[in-house]
Amino acid sequence: MTAVYKHRLFWPIVSLLTLIAINAIARPQFITITMRDGELYGALITILRDSAPLMLVALGMTIVIATRGIDLSVGAIMAVSGAVALTIIDGSGDPDALATVLIAVLVAVLVALILGMWNGFLVTVLGIQPIVATLVLMLAGRGAALLITGGKITTVNSAPFKWMSSGYMVALPVAFFIAVAAIIVIGVIERRTALGVLTEAVGINPEASRLAGVRSRGIIWGAYMVSGALAGVAGLIYASRTSAADANNAGVFIELYAILAVVLGGTSLNGGKFSIAGTVVGVFIIQTLDSTVLFLGIPSAQSPVFFGFVVAVVVVLQSPRMRSGLANLSGRLRPRGAGVQDREKAEVA
Amino acid sequence: MLEVTGATVRFGADAALRDVDFRLFPGEVHSLMGENGAGKSTLIKAITGALALDEGVLVLAGETVTFRDPHAAQAAGIGTVYQEIELLPNLSVAENICLGREPRRGGVISARAMNTRAHEILLDLGLDLDPASTLGTHSLAVQQLVAIARAISADVRVLVLDEPTSSLDLDEVAELFRIIRELKTRGVAILFVSHFLDQVYEICDRVTVLRDGELVGEYLTRELLRIDLVQKMLGRGASELKSRDRLADDEPDAAVVLRARGVSSARGITEADVDLGEGEVLGVAGLLGSGRTSLARALTGVNRLESGVIRIESRPVRLDSPRRAMSLGVVYSSEDRRRDGIVAELSVLDNITLALQSERGVLRQIPAARRRELAASWVEALDIRPPDLDRPAGTLSGGNQQKVLLARLLALSPRVLVLDEPTRGIDVGAKVEIQNLVGELADNGMSVVFISAELEEVLRVGDRVAVVRDGRVVRIAAAVELTADSLLALVAQPDEDEE
Numbered sequence: 003m004t005a006v007y008k009h010r011l012f013w014p015i016v017s018l019l020t021l022i023a024i025n026a027i028a029r030p031q032f033i034t035i036t037m038r039d040g041e042l043y044g045a046l047i048t049i050l051r052d053s054a055p056l057m058l059v060a061l062g063m064t065i066v067i068a069t070r071g072i073d074l075s076v077g078a079i080m081a082v083s084g085a086v087a088l089t090i091i092d093g094s095g096d097p098d099a100l101a102t103v104l105i106a107v108l109v110a111v112l113v114a115l116i117l118g119m120w121n122g123f124l125v126t127v128l129g130i131q132p133i134v135a136t137l138v139l140m141l142a143g144r145g146a147a148l149l150i151t152g153g154k155i156t157t158v159n160s161a162p163f164k165w166m167s168s169g170y171m172v173a174l175p176v177a178f179f180i181a182v183a184a185i186i187v188i189g190v191i192e193r194r195t196a197l198g199v200l201t202e203a204v205g206i207n208p209e210a211s212r213l214a215g216v217r218s219r220g221i222i223w224g225a226y227m228v229s230g231a232l233a234g235v236a237g238l239i240y241a242s243r244t245s246a247a248d249a250n251n252a253g254v255f256i257e258l259y260a261i262l263a264v265v266l267g268g269t270s271l272n273g274g275k276f277s278i279a280g281t282v283v284g285v286f287i288i289q290t291l292d293s294t295v296l297f298l299g300i301p302s303a304q305s306p307v308f309f310g311f312v313v314a315v316v317v318v319l320q321s322p323r324m325r326s327g328l329a330n331l332s333g334r335l336r337p338r339g340a341g342v343q344d345r346e347k348a349e350v351a
Numbered sequence: 352m353l354e355v356t357g358a359t360v361r362f363g364a365d366a367a368l369r370d371v372d373f374r375l376f377p378g379e380v381h382s383l384m385g386e387n388g389a390g391k392s393t394l395i396k397a398i399t400g401a402l403a404l405d406e407g408v409l410v411l412a413g414e415t416v417t418f419r420d421p422h423a424a425q426a427a428g429i430g431t432v433y434q435e436i437e438l439l440p441n442l443s444v445a446e447n448i449c450l451g452r453e454p455r456r457g458g459v460i461s462a463r464a465m466n467t468r469a470h471e472i473l474l475d476l477g478l479d480l481d482p483a484s485t486l487g488t489h490s491l492a493v494q495q496l497v498a499i500a501r502a503i504s505a506d507v508r509v510l511v512l513d514e515p516t517s518s519l520d521l522d523e524v525a526e527l528f529r530i531i532r533e534l535k536t537r538g539v540a541i542l543f544v545s546h547f548l549d550q551v552y553e554i555c556d557r558v559t560v561l562r563d564g565e566l567v568g569e570y571l572t573r574e575l576l577r578i579d580l581v582q583k584m585l586g587r588g589a590s591e592l593k594s595r596d597r598l599a600d601d602e603p604d605a606a607v608v609l610r611a612r613g614v615s616s617a618r619g620i621t622e623a624d625v626d627l628g629e630g631e632v633l634g635v636a637g638l639l640g641s642g643r644t645s646l647a648r649a650l651t652g653v654n655r656l657e658s659g660v661i662r663i664e665s666r667p668v669r670l671d672s673p674r675r676a677m678s679l680g681v682v683y684s685s686e687d688r689r690r691d692g693i694v695a696e697l698s699v700l701d702n703i704t705l706a707l708q709s710e711r712g713v714l715r716q717i718p719a720a721r722r723r724e725l726a727a728s729w730v731e732a733l734d735i736r737p738p739d740l741d742r743p744a745g746t747l748s749g750g751n752q753q754k755v756l757l758a759r760l761l762a763l764s765p766r767v768l769v770l771d772e773p774t775r776g777i778d779v780g781a782k783v784e785i786q787n788l789v790g791e792l793a794d795n796g797m798s799v800v801f802i803s804a805e806l807e808e809v810l811r812v813g814d815r816v817a818v819v820r821d822g823r824v825v826r827i828a829a830a831v832e833l834t835a836d837s838l839l840a841l842v843a844q845p846d847e848d849e850e
Contacts, residue, residue, distance in 0.1 A: 194716070195713050195714050195716050196708045196711075196712075196713050196714075196715075196716040196717070197713045199697070199701050199705075199708070200705075200708065200709060200713060202694075202696075202697060202701075203694045203701070203705055206695065206696050206697060207690075207693070207694045207695065209690060209691050210685075210690070210691050210692055210693060210694050211694065211705070211709075212672075212674075213683060213685060213692070214673070214705045214706040214709060214759060215673055215674040215677040215678075215706050215709045215710055216674075216705065216706075216709040217709065217713075221713075275696060
C-alpha cells in the first residue's frame, strides 16, 4: 500500500481520476461512450483525439527537459510544419492524391527536424542557454511560416490530409493512434536502449557524464531534434483539423502547456530523472481540464483564470512540502516511537 | 558545556547511533573520530538539531534541550560550519555573515550597520577583509573563514566544525588553527571533525572515538598514541599496507605504456615530460594549484593540449576528449567527486555501468541481468557499503562514492588509470583499501598515476614520484630515494632549483 502511495505517478493519477470523477458526477454523459457506424464517440474519446498534438509536443519536451534544457519553439515549429504541408498540397494539381499528402507530410516533418537540429546546434555547439536558444525560433518561426504561405491563411480541401485529425481506425480516432505510436516509439527508444539512462546522466551532471565518456553533445542535440520532429507532426494534426495553415494561431501557448504536462507528470525542470508515463498522464489532465472548461460554459476570456486556478491546486498538492505534510498527518494518526513525542514537547532554550 | 547521554538514532530498523555518550567542555577542542558509518555525522546532526534523538538526552550548559530544527540549535548558541561551504557566493561577505539576522532600521536592512558589524567580527578573527566585497571573489579558504565568522557572529557557545580543512592548503590550515585557538581562549567549546590525523593531533585536546554507531571511548589526545587511535577507529590491528615489490629506478624498467613529451595545456601545465611504465604507480606530489590536476587532465583528454605529444605504446595519439582517451584505455577520476564524478541521483548500478555503457554506445544496451551481475561483482570486490545497487549514489559516504567511481572506470579494464586525489575526504579504512587496491592493480600490470595532497601517501603508494610546481614537472625520482621531508622541500620551495 505504501509502495502505491509513494509511487511517483500516484498524485498525477489521483488528480486525473478526480477530475474525471467530478466531471462524471456533474454530467453523467461525460463518461458515456456510444458506437455509431463502428466508430466510438463521447467526451472521453474527444479527449483522446484532441490531446494528440499536445501529447506529441509534451513527449519531446520531456526528453529536452531531461537534458536540463527547454524547448520554447515547439509552437512555432508547429506553425511552420503546417504551412509547409499545406503549401505543398495547395500547390499540387491533385490535393486528394495520397502521394501528394505523403510527400507534404514527409517534407513538413523533415523541415521540423531541421529546425530542431538548429535548436540543438545553438545549445550544444554554440553553448547558448536553451531558453534563449529556442526563444529565437519561437519568435522567428511564425514569421517564417507566414513567409511560406505568402502572408495568408492557406486552406485546402484534401481528404487524405483531413483523415489525420478526423479519421477513424478500429473504432478509434486516427490522431489517437498517432499519439500512441509516438509514446511507444519514444518509450522504446528511451527505455529499451541505454539512451534513457544516458539522457538522465547528462541532465543530472553534464560534466561527470562527459568524463565518463558519455556523448553528451549528441544526446542533447538528439533531444532537440526529437522535440522538433514531434512538434512537426503535431503541427500537421493541427493543420489537418482546420484544413488551414494559420501561422498566427497554430500551437499558440502549446510550449507552456507542454511544460506544464511534463511537470504535472512528475519530471523536474532541473533535468535528470524523467517519466514518459507521467507526461502522458499530465497531458490527459490538461486535456480533461480543457474539456471541463468548455462544458462549464466559462466564457473563453475567463477560461485561463479557471485553468490557472485548478493547475495551482494540482501543483500545490504535488509539491514536496505538501506531500511531506500529508505524510506527517497520516503518521500522526498512528502511534510511533518516542522520537515524535520528544519533538512535540520540544522546548528551546 | 554540552553533554549527550544515551544517544540513539534509528533509521528504520538500523540504529545509526546506539547509546552514545559525549561531552564537550568550554575552552576545549574536541575531535570526533571514526570510519565512515561510525555515526559521526549522525551525532553531529543530533547536536546541531538537524536530526532528532530517538533516545537519550542533550544537556546544554546545565539545561536539558531538544532542538526542533537547526535554527533552534543556532539560537541556543550552537554554531556549525559544514564541509561543503553553505554560503551564497553572489552576495557580499557582510550579507553572508548577517544573513537571516540583518541589522534593521525601521524595518529596512541597514547596509552600513551590517558592514560595520561584519567588519568587527572579521577583525575579531584577525581577518582584514572588505565586508562589501562579493564572497565568490575570495578563495575557498577565505570563504571557509567567513563561514566560521558567520557561525560565531551569533553568540556562540559551541562551535561544530565538520571537515573544515578538506579544501584548505597548509598556510590556510594554520590560519584556521590560529582562529580556533583564539576562540578556545574565549571559552567556546569546539567540536572539530577531520580525517587528517596530523591536524587532530595538532589542535585537539581530546578525542571521542565511535565505531559502528557505538562509543569506543574518550581519550586525551596527548595520552593516545596515533597507532592506538587508528586501531580503535578500525577495530582491528591497524591495517598495514600490503607491501609490494617496488621499482627502484628513476626510469621505468618495464615497457613504457604512456609517454608524454612537452605537454602543455591552456590551463596550468607547461612542457611536461612524463613516462609511465607497465605496472607502475607514478605518484604525483604538488600543492593545490601547482598544476597536478592540470597534468592529470592533460593526460586523459579532459583538457586539450596546446602543444606536446602523447604516445601510447609508442604510437602518437590525439586525446581530444575523455571518450577518446577511454577508447585508448586511459581513464581519469576527478578530485571533485560530487561535481565531476558521481551522478548523484542515479543508482549505484547506473553509476557503475555508465562508462561501459557509453563506450558500447546507446543502442547496444547491456542486458539488465548482465548489468546487475557486473555492478554486484564490483560492489563486492570493492566492498561498497551499503551493498544496495538501487540506492542513489549521492547518498553514499565519500569513500563509497569514490569506490563507485573506481568501479565505473575499472569496468572498462583500462591500461592507464589516472586518479586525482582518490583518498581526499574519506576515512582511514577506505583510504587504506584504496591504496591497497592501487597496489594490486599495478601488480596486475595496470599503470596508475596517483595524485595526492598527502606526501606520505604519495611516497607509500608510488613507485616513482613526480613533483609538480608552478605548472611544471620539476623532478621525477624513485619513491625509495625520497623521504617525506625531502619531498616536502621539493614541493614547497620554489627558490631551490632541483632541475
